[in-house]
Amino acid sequence: MQTPPAEQTKARNVDERSVADARHDRFFHGVLKFSALLVLATLLGAALSTLWGGREVLFGQGLHFLTSNAWNPVEDDYGAVAPVFGTLVTSLIALVLAVPVSFGIALFITEIAPAWMRGPVSAAIELLAGIPSIIFGMWGLFVFVPFMSRIEPALSATLGKLPLVGKLFQGPPLGLGLLTAGIVLAVMILPFISSVMREVFQTVPTRLKESSYALGSSTWEVVWDIVLPYTRSAVIGGIFLGLGRALGETMAVTFVLGNSYNITSSLLMPGTSISSSIANEFNEAVGTHRSALIALGFVLFLVTFVVLLIARLMLRQLVKREGK
Amino acid sequence: MLTSTKSRIAMIVAASLFSVAAAQATDITGAGSSFVYPVVTKWSAAYAAKTGNQVNYQSIGSGGGIAQIKAGTVDFGASDMPLDSATLAKFGLGQFPDVIGGIVPAFNVEGVAPGAMVLDGPTLADIYLGKITKWNDPALVKLNPGLKLPDLAITVVHRSDGSGTTFNFSDYLAKVSPEWKAKVGEGTAVQWPAGVGGKGNEGVSQYVRQIKGSIGYVEYAYALQNHIGYALMKNAAGKVVKPTIATFQAAADTADWKDAKDFNLVMTNAPGDTAWPITATSWVIMYKQPKDVAHSKVVFDFFKWSYEHGQEQARSLDYVPLPPSLVKQIEAYWASEYKM
Numbered sequence: 001m002q003t004p005p006a007e008q009t010k011a012r013n014v015d016e017r018s019v020a021d022a023r024h025d026r027f028f029h030g031v032l033k034f035s036a037l038l039v040l041a042t043l044l045g046a047a048l049s050t051l052w053g054g055r056e057v058l059f060g061q062g063l064h065f066l067t068s069n070a071w072n073p074v075e076d077d078y079g080a081v082a083p084v085f086g087t088l089v090t091s092l093i094a095l096v097l098a099v100p101v102s103f104g105i106a107l108f109i110t111e112i113a114p115a116w117m118r119g120p121v122s123a124a125i126e127l128l129a130g131i132p133s134i135i136f137g138m139w140g141l142f143v144f145v146p147f148m149s150r151i152e153p154a155l156s157a158t159l160g161k162l163p164l165v166g167k168l169f170q171g172p173p174l175g176l177g178l179l180t181a182g183i184v185l186a187v188m189i190l191p192f193i194s195s196v197m198r199e200v201f202q203t204v205p206t207r208l209k210e211s212s213y214a215l216g217s218s219t220w221e222v223v224w225d226i227v228l229p230y231t232r233s234a235v236i237g238g239i240f241l242g243l244g245r246a247l248g249e250t251m252a253v254t255f256v257l258g259n260s261y262n263i264t265s266s267l268l269m270p271g272t273s274i275s276s277s278i279a280n281e282f283n284e285a286v287g288t289h290r291s292a293l294i295a296l297g298f299v300l301f302l303v304t305f306v307v308l309l310i311a312r313l314m315l316r317q318l319v320k321r322e323g324k
Numbered sequence: 325m326l327t328s329t330k331s332r333i334a335m336i337v338a339a340s341l342f343s344v345a346a347a348q349a350t351d352i353t354g355a356g357s358s359f360v361y362p363v364v365t366k367w368s369a370a371y372a373a374k375t376g377n378q379v380n381y382q383s384i385g386s387g388g389g390i391a392q393i394k395a396g397t398v399d400f401g402a403s404d405m406p407l408d409s410a411t412l413a414k415f416g417l418g419q420f421p422d423v424i425g426g427i428v429p430a431f432n433v434e435g436v437a438p439g440a441m442v443l444d445g446p447t448l449a450d451i452y453l454g455k456i457t458k459w460n461d462p463a464l465v466k467l468n469p470g471l472k473l474p475d476l477a478i479t480v481v482h483r484s485d486g487s488g489t490t491f492n493f494s495d496y497l498a499k500v501s502p503e504w505k506a507k508v509g510e511g512t513a514v515q516w517p518a519g520v521g522g523k524g525n526e527g528v529s530q531y532v533r534q535i536k537g538s539i540g541y542v543e544y545a546y547a548l549q550n551h552i553g554y555a556l557m558k559n560a561a562g563k564v565v566k567p568t569i570a571t572f573q574a575a576a577d578t579a580d581w582k583d584a585k586d587f588n589l590v591m592t593n594a595p596g597d598t599a600w601p602i603t604a605t606s607w608v609i610m611y612k613q614p615k616d617v618a619h620s621k622v623v624f625d626f627f628k629w630s631y632e633h634g635q636e637q638a639r640s641l642d643y644v645p646l647p648p649s650l651v652k653q654i655e656a657y658w659a660s661e662y663k664m
Binding site: 145 | 358384385386387388390391477479484485486487508509510511512513514515516519520521522523527530531534535
């Protein structure tokens with residue numbers, strides 16, 4: 001008994017389609033895999049080429065490059081300690097200032113602000129993210145540095161007198177320096193952190209919040225005990241997104257950091273960062289000097305990697321504690 | 325009046341027709357020092373209008389310029405640091421100066437007018453070494469007996485980027501201060517014992533204007549345009565001189581070019597009575613036996629033209645044309661060293 005031709009065709013069509021689908025799926029799979037691997041390959045390529053470019057100072061002198069705070073283009077004696085110090089300190093200041101403020105902004109927009117205010121405030125913060133860093137640099141140099149040099153004597157006279165932290169705020173009122181750079185960086189990374197926080201705060205089910213309010217919680221208690229634990233990993237992710245940006249920021253920092261290879265206890269003193277050293281000196285650097293700058297680029301890779309690794313570990317610890 | 329205008333127009337028309345007809349336009353390329361970039365660009369426009377030959381100059385930094393000419397990818401390189409004769413001989417290169425510029429110490433001290441302060445080399449070196457830290461230091465008071473100097477901390481401002489300006493400035497300090505020579509030395513970038521770094525001439529002038537009690541060093545043009553207080557200097561002859569085109573030229577005139585093989589001489593601390601002590605030049609570097617002879621001929625023609633006719637353009641940008649005595653030596657060098 002033969003099946004009617006119409007049904008046969010239909011069956012064949014289905015067969016063909018499933019074959020075609022499978023082929024498309026494989027193709028799509030391949031494209032996705034390729035895209036993901038491309039990112040990895042680019043990253044690895046960039047890391048390896050900086051390693052290769054900086055081999056003269058990285059391998060030629062043992063650990064000297066990583067442990068020395070000299071930076072002497074005349075003698076060709078280079079060390080990465082001062083730029084690494086400047087990078088970490090300015091980024092740390094930026095985080096300390098930007099995280100609480102971002103948290104406040106996100107909280108205000110999602111929980112407290114009346115509906116008509118949410119749009120404009122969110123838009124303003126996103127606009128802040130769109131300002132090119134060179135503009136921040138120029139604003140920093142022409143507006144913020146003179147302002148800082150006016151208030152720094154007051155900082156030294158008040159905070160500088162405190163025990164322990166006093167040392168951080170003593171120094172000449174140059175207006176330039178680690179603190180100024182940290183504050184400018186804080187303004188720059190603020191929109192990134194607050195955007196992420198706002199987005200994830202909105203994902204908290206209203207049910208949970210309402211229940212908590214029903215049990216008599218204040219707004220603060222709802223935020224601290226319900227919203228934050230619910231969104232913790234995303235919030236930390238947002239903070240590290242901001243940190244990553246702060247570590248690599250170049251132009252704005254170059255303008256206000258003072259560009260001097262210093263390691264000081266005072267935040268009012270000038271310093272330098274990895275990326276601003278590279279931006280400053282690359283043009284005229286030849287031979288060992290250029291190698292040292294490329295090696296600095298590799299060190300920035302390392303620093304960013306280590307910082308992100310620490311973030312991951314912290315996150316894992318948090319998740320573990322959640323189980324208990 | 326009318327006829328003279330008419331005849332001038334006729335002349336211009338004739339000249340332009342002539343140049344269009346005569347010139348088999350050749351485009352030459354150069355790369356290097358950012359110090360000469362503004363003036364070379366201006367010369368290039370005027371030269372192109374006259375001859376039809378384009379000079380494309382890329383300001384990629386002196387180090388880059390030297391690398392490019394060694395690789396033979398450009399027709400000429402320009403560097404703020406001279407190459408030594410051994411290196412030149414090894415690559416078959418020759419070099420000669422093109423234009424002069426002055427570097428001036430700029431300061432920001434309230435109540436002290438521009439040009440009122442006098443500095444000398446050793447004092448400037450001690451300030452940059454971080455040994456003199458107050459404006460009323462005895463060394464400064466001694467140099468400026470008539471001036472009321474405040475009890476104000478000195479903030480040293482230097483360049484954060486590598487530059488020919490820094491090379492000439494540190495070279496001068498190394499010549500006048502043995503301690504500077506031993507501790508810091510000279511180069512386009514050095515290990516600064518003190519102070520803050522500004523990016524470019526504009527960065528340094530901005531910092532000097534903003535920070536009270538600061539001192540920096542900038543190219544002459546930046547000090548003029550930004551109305552920063554500049555200092556007078558006591559030169560090698562012990563005379564106090566003002567930074568002007570005349571004193572820059574005096575430095576180039578009295579510097580000992582005759583004994584400097586391949587013009588390998590940094591003319592800071594020049595001996596003349598009226599010589600400004602921190603005067604700088606930059607060098608054009610070319611192959612003695614170029615791959616492309618036609619291109620090299622145009623390069624020589626361009627610089628010959630710039631020595632003879634480019635003076636106005638140079639002055640308008642506050643550069644200083646080479647003195648005639650030096651131009652003569654350069655032309656003799658061309659004739660003897662470049663065989664074409």
